[in-house]
Amino acid sequence: MHRSSPILLLAASALSLAGCANDIAEYPSLARRPAERVSGAALPAAASTQPGPAPSAAVLGRLDSLVSTARAADERFSAREAQARALVGSATGAALGSESWAVASVALSQLESARSDAMVALAELDELYAAARIDAADARAIAAARDTVIALVARQDHVVGELGERLAR
DSSP: OOOOOHHHHHHHHHHHHHTTOOOGGGSOOOSOOGGGSOOSOOOOOOOOOSOOOOOOHHHHHHHHHHHHHHHHHHHHHHHHHHHHHHHHHHHTTOOTTSHHHHHHHHHHHHHHHHTHHHHHHHHHHHHHHHHHHHTTOOOHHHHHHHHHHHHHHHHHHHHHHHHHHHHHO
16 A cells, blocks of 8 residues: 655645646736727617508408407306316315315316317417518407407416415415
8 A cells, every 4th residue: 555645745736736827928818809899879770650461361260260269268267167166165275185175176177178279279369460470461450369368368377376376275
């Protein structure tokens, strides 16, 4: 077994640290160079006050269909909401995994399932809206339909969130 002396270890450490202490002047400065400074002003493009082309008749018909789909999903959601509220109310404070908790969880899942068609309709409206905006088309009709469905989904989200929190307690 070889035993190193403390003086030898100290000398080896000092030599290895000396290799790290190179002259700083040989490295480039990290200071900002004149070419990296921003100068001048970029002006935004003038916004057009003219709306783009109106959506096609097919798109307008699709809007009506999507809003109808979302409203039908909202009706199914509303029809199940009272029962879900009652079941979650009876399961509040129940042990996780108990019979009343499980029944309330299923009711909450059915409530979430009832809104799925509204979520799909919203996704399609988002797609139509984005395409219209990219094409610089008049997206006001699409935005109005989208806002209608967003309001329905937001109310549903609030109900599901509230019931989910009550069930988690």
